[in-house]
Amino acid sequence: MNLINSCSGYKSANLLGTKSNEGIENVAVFSSVTHIGSNPPMLGFFCRPTTVTRHTYDNIKNTGFYTINHIHDAILEDAHHTSAKYDSDISEFDKTQLSSEYKQEFHAPFVKSAPIQLAMEFVEEYHIKANGTLLVIGKIVGLHINDELLEADGFINLSKGKVAAINGLDGYAISPSTTRFKYQRPK
């Protein structure tokens, strides 16, 4: 498990926030959020509906909305704790120091203090035949970024927000800086 989960390289470190139709909030760590396209702006993530990620998936399917919040230096331990298997009537916000916040009447809760917060709307899903996982695709409908991270050309400097990357199932890495290169043309 450790070997195969860490062999693909660094993974994004995100907390997905959802709220059931009954009003119960849920927040869970995901490491599979992936850029799918810029126009329209879309992201995907993989989940296995038989595991702890089931509550997140159910809430997304039932309400159509979720948030993606970046895990950073100050919340590593609480973020990782959301991987524990709580019942669906318990909110991980109540079991950690993580706080929810709401913006512009968006249905799903954001994670307060996250340097980047995305409001997402469900678009479509694909059943991966090879192993029974699901690819869930959503459209970015809102984007809240800490000003300090944003550079003049639109680049979000993740290192300035002490944003984490995930290594395997339980490793969190934070880079102190980022090296940027120019657009490449053939030599």
Added chain:
Amino acid sequence: MNLINSCSGYKSANLLGTKSNEGIENVAVFSSVTHIGSNPPMLGFFCRPTTVTRHTYDNIKNTGFYTINHIHDAILEDAHHTSAKYDSDISEFDKTQLSSEYKQEFHAPFVKSAPIQLAMEFVEEYHIKANGTLLVIGKIVGLHINDELLEADGFINLSKGKVAAINGLDGYAISPSTTRFKYQRPK
């Protein structure tokens, strides 16, 4: 483009190596390789067959095989240069200091000196209706890891290999260390 490409968090930094049936090698940078499942061990990546990634995709479909190699400190600039649009009869190995190497008669070339090298076999693909990209899924059939990165429980410590993560389209970040947490149970 910069904004949407950097808003999802850190991405894996990989070079995909392929070889056409005519024997022309290709190597290209990808930031969308994602863990899909451990048993069987499978990884996916997204590509848009109309861009520079077309040669990689064509070679995978025509031969069934490819390699995934981790981008690290020493090869950042050459790795990024593989994003330039070369014609299909030109190998990026000839235009950079990157060297190919072959192992155990596997069809596709590995990138020499990469601390982690994966031999991959094509499994299936999904056409993403929402924006015309493709999700390509492959099975890990070989795994070559620099001994120094491997910990006793199978965890591959990417920071020990100075493995990079990608931020946006052109940013590369390297973390000096990794913090690991225990398996979490409800409090």
